[in-house]
Amino acid sequence: MQTLQARGTFTQEDSDYTGIDRRLLLRLLSYLLRDPKSVGIAVLAILGVAGFGMAQPAIIGLAIDEGIRAGDPEALAFAGIGFLFVTVGHAGSTAVQLVINASLGQNMLFRMRMQLFRKYQGLSLGFYDRQITGRLIGRMASDVEQVGEAVTEGAIGLIADVALLTGILIAMTLLSWQLTLITIAISPLMLILGMVFAKIARTAHRNMRAMRSIVNGVIAESILGMRVTQAFARENVNAQRFDTVNRQQARATFRAMSVSASAEPAVELFTAISTGLVLWFGGSFVMGETTGVTLGIVTAFVLYIERFFGPIQELATRWDTMQAAMASSERVFEILDTDETISDKAEAIALPDIAGNVTFENVGFEYEKGRPVLRDVSINADPGDRIALVGATGAGKTTIINLLLRFYDATAGSVCIDGHDIRNVTQDSLRRQVGLVLQEPFLFSGSLHENIAYGRPEATRDEVIAVARSVQLHEYIQDLPFGYDTQIEERGGSLSTGQRQLVSFARALLADPRVLVLDEATSSVDTQTEGVIQDAMEALMVGRTSFVIAHRLSTVRNATEVLVLDEGEIVERGTHHVLLSKKGLYYNLYKLGLSAGGENIEASVARGASTSEK
Template identity: 40%
Template sequence: MRSLGPLVAPEQKASKQLPTLRRFLGYVQPYRKEVPIALSLVAIGAASQSLGPFLVGWSIDNLIAQDNLQGLLLMLVLLVGVYVGGIMAIRAQIIRVGWIVQRLLAQLRKDIFTKVQSLPISFFDQSEAGDLMSRLLNDVSVVNQAFGQTIAQMLGNLFSLVGIVIAMFLINLRLGIVSNLVVPLMLVTTGLFSRWARKRFRVTRQTIGELSTKIEEDISSVREAQAFNRVRLNIAEFKALNAANRDANIDAVAITAAFLPSIDFLNTLATAGVLAYGGYLAVTGAATVGTVTAFLLYVQQFFRPIQILSQFYTQAQSALAAVERIFLLLDEPAQLNDAPDAIAMPPIRGEVTFERVSFGYKPNQLVLKDVSLRAKPGQTIALVGPTGAGKSTIINLILRYYDVTSGAIKIDGIDIRKVTQASLRKQIGFVLQDNILFSGTVAENIAFGRPDATQAEIEAAAQVANVHEFITSLPQGYATLLGAKGANLSKGQRQLLSIARAVLVNPRILILDEATSSIDTRTEALVQEAIDRLLSERTSFVIAHRLSTVTQADQVLVIQQGQIIEGGTHSELIAQGGVYANLYALQLGAA
C-alpha cells in the first residue's frame, strides 16, 4: 500500500508557501461581506489598546502634575470606557471571525470528503485508509486549532501592533526609534525559528498519518491478529510508530520552547533601552515623565502582540504543513471523467461485448490481452481460472472503474465510454464474496442502492433473497441496528442481505464474485436458491473458484494470464478434455 501522495510536502521556502496560503484564503471568498465587519471590530479593539497608554502619559503630565483631581477622575472614567468598549469589540470580533472560520473549515471538510468519494478505484488500490482519515480529521483539526481558535486574537494583535508603532512615533520620534531597534533582531529570530519549526511540523503530520493508518489496520484486523498470535508484534510496531510521533512532537515543542524566551529577552532589552534613554531625555528636559511612562507601557504592549503573533506563526507552520497535505489530496486526479458528449445509458437489454480488449493497471504491464467475448441478454457467463488471471479485472472494466487500454466494451452496442458512469452503474448490480454492510438498520442496508424504496419493496426483496424470516426473527425486525460491517451477523446472513440489496436495485446486468464461498451447506442452499432467482432473465457474470457452482452457466470462460484460453458450456469443455476438464476433475477428486 502506498500513502496518499507524498506524506510530507517537499521543503518549501516562505515565498513558495504563499500560493498555498492564498489558495486557503480563497475559502473566505463566500464570506467577503462579513470580513469588513470583522475587521472594523478588530480596529476598534486595537484602537482602545493603543489609546490607553497615551491617556495615562497625558494624565501624568497634565493632571497629576497639576494636582487636578477632578480632571483625573474624569480621565479614569474615560479610560474605563475606552477599555470596556475595546473588550466588547474584541468579544464581538472573536465571535464574528470564529463564525467565518468554522464555516470555512466545514467547507474544507466537505471538499475533502467529496474528493475522496470521486477518486478512482485505482487510487484506493494503492492508498491507506488511515492516512485518508488523518487528512480528513487530524489535518483539518490542526488547521482549526491554528486558524479557528487564534486567528481572531492574531488579527487583533496585528492591528494593535500597528497602532502602537504609529502612536510611538507620533509621541516622540527618538524614543520610537530606540524602542524599535530590536525589531530587526526579532524578525531574524522569528525567521530562523519558523524555518526549523516548519521542518519538524511536517514530520509530525507524517507520523500522525502513519499512526492513524496503523490504528485503522490493527483495529479492523484484530481477529486475525489474535488468531495468528501477532498481538505482541502489533503492539511493538505500534510502540515504534507512537514513539516516532512522540519524538517528532517533542522536537517541535522544543523549538517553540526556545523561541518564546528569545522574544522575552528582546522585550527586556527594549524595556531597558526605553528606560535608559527615556530617563536621560526626562532628566535633560527633552521628554516628560508622562511620555516616558507611556513608552514603557507601549513597549510592554508592543511585545505582547509580538509574542502572540510569534506563537501563531509557529502554529501556522504546523497548519500550513497540514494544508499542504490536504491540497495534495484535493489535487489528485479525479475519477474517470464522462465524455463531454456522454449520454445517459438507455434501459439495458443485457448484451455485453468485449472487442479485442487489452488493459493494464500500469503502463506496459498488460493484465488483459486481446480479450473478446459476447454475452447475450439473459445469459450467465462464468469466469474461471487461477488467482491473478484477470477475472476481477474483467468485472472492473464492465463497471468502468477503469478504461480499457485498447479495444472497446459495449453494452447493447453502445461503447460504455460514451455514456455517463452513473447511468451505467445504476443498471448493474453485484454480490461480492466479502460484502460490506454499514452501521444502520437492516432496512437501510437493503435499501443502500435505493434509499427511496418503500418498506413493502424492501420486504419483497428480502423474501426473494430468502432472508425475510431471519430478519423478522430479530428483536426489532427490519429496524434492528447492525454493527460496523455487519460484524454481529454470520457470513451467510451478510450474503443474503447483500443479495436482497441487489434484488431491490433490479439490475439488468449482475456480477457475482464467489457468492457462495465460505458458508455452511444449509446456508449455501438458501444463498444458491436466492441467486437462482436473482439471475433469472438477467445477464450475469459469475466469478467462480468452485466449478460445481457454474455447471449450468450458458458460457464458461477459462482465463489464464489475461487471455481466454477456453470457452463453451460445462459439457462442451469437459468433452474437450482441456484445462477446464482437468481443473474440474481435480476439484471433483478433492471433493
C-alpha cells in the same frame, strides 16, 4: 526499524517549505472570500482591536500628566471615562474577532472538506489502486486542518499582528520618537530568535505527530489482530513493543512542549530589557526636561512595551505556520486538481431501460502502458444469459467486471449494452441498471434497512421486506430485537459471513438491475448456510443477464456459457460439460479445486459426453 520507517514516511509527507507560494496562498484565501460579509467584519474587528489597544496606554499617560500631576479633576474624570470606553471597545472588538475567525475557519474547513469528499467520490478506481488509504484520510483530516489553521491563525493572525504593531508604533512615535527608537532597538534580535524558536518548535511538533501516528498504528494493529495475538501468546511481546513506541512518543511530546514553553520566558526577557531601557532613558529625559518627555509618556511606553513584543514573536510563529501549511495545501490541491480519468462526455446520454444484451467487441485493456491485462476479448450475452468467468488469479476476470461497470475504460475495442457503447452514456444511468455483488460484502454503519436500501434509499419497508424474504433473510431479521432498524456494527461485524452475503444479495435485488455482476464469495460457511446462499443467488439471477466470477461448481453447471481466461485471453468457451470433455485448461482448473462436494471428474466428463451424443 518500524519506527524509523514510519517516521521517514511521515517526514516525506510533511516536507519543509522554504517560502510562501503566492499562487497557493491566493487560492486558499479564495475560500475565505466566499464569505465577504464575515471577512469585512473581521477586518473591522482587527482595526478595532488595534485602534482601541493603541489608545489605552495613551489615555493613562494623559491621566497622569493632565489630571494627577496638573491637579485637574475634570481632566482626570474625562480620562477615566475615555479609558473605560476604549477598554469596552477593545474587549468587544477582540470577542468579535475571535468569533468571526472561528466562523471563517470552520466555514473554510467545511467547504474544503466537502469539496475534497466530493472529489473522492468522483475519482476512478484506478486512482485508489495507486493510493494508500491512510494518506487519503490524512488529506481529509490533518492536511485540511493544518491548511485551515494556516489561514485563520496564520494569515488572519498575521494581519492582526501587523495592524497592532503598526498602531503601537504610530502611537509611540507621536509621543516620543527618542523612546520609540530605544524600544525597537532590540526588536530585530527578538524577531530572529522568534524565527529560530519557530523552526525548532515545528521540527519538535512534527516528530511528536509522527510518533503519535506510530502509536496509533501499533494500537490499531494490536486490536485488529487480537485473535492471532492471543492464539500465539504474544501479549507480552506486543506490550513490550508498545512500551518502546509509547516512551518515544512521550519523549517527543515532552520536547515539543518544552520548546513551546520556552518562547514565553524569552518574550518576558526582552520585554523586561526594553522596559528597563525606557525607564532608564525615559526617567533621565523627565528629569532633564529637555525632550518634552513626561512621566505620563514614560508610563504609556511601559504599557506599550508589554503589548509590543508579543506580536513580534507571533509574527515569526505565524509565518512559519503558513510555510508549514504550504506543503499540506499543495497535497490537498493535488487531489482536487486530479483528472477524473473516468468521466461523462459532454454529450453523454442517459442509458434507457435495457433488456440486458451485453457485448465485448475485441476488447483490450492495460492498467499500465505496455502491460496488457486483456487481449482481444469478445463476449456476447443475450438477455437472461449467465456467463461464468473462470481462470487462475490474475487471468483478467475482475478486469472484465471492472470494464462492464465502467470503473475503467477499455484501451481497445468497445463494451456495449443493448447496442449503446457504455462510454457514451452517463455513469449514473449505467450503474443503476448494472448491479454489483462483491466477493466480500461491504456493509455501512446504519440500520439493516438502510443497508438493504443502499441503492434505492426511497424504498419502502414493504419493498425491503419483500427482497429480504426472497433471499431467505427475513426470518433472521425478525428475530433481532429491533428488526430492520437494528444498527450494524462497523463493516457488518455483528453479522456472520453468510448473513452479510445475504444482505448484499437483498441490496442488489432491491435495486432490480437488468445486468448483474457477481463475484462469488470464497469464504467457508456451514452446509445449511451454503444451501441458503445458493438459493438466494439463484433468486437473484433469475431473469437477469449475469456475469459471475465463479468459485462453485453449481454456479458453473448452470451457466449459459463458461469463459476460461488465461493471461488476459479467452482460451476456452462453452458449457461446463463440454469444457470438461475437452480436457483443456478448464479441466485442469477443475481438478485443482473448482469442483465442490467431491464430484468425480471422469463421471462429469462421461455425463457430458452422453449428453452430447443425445
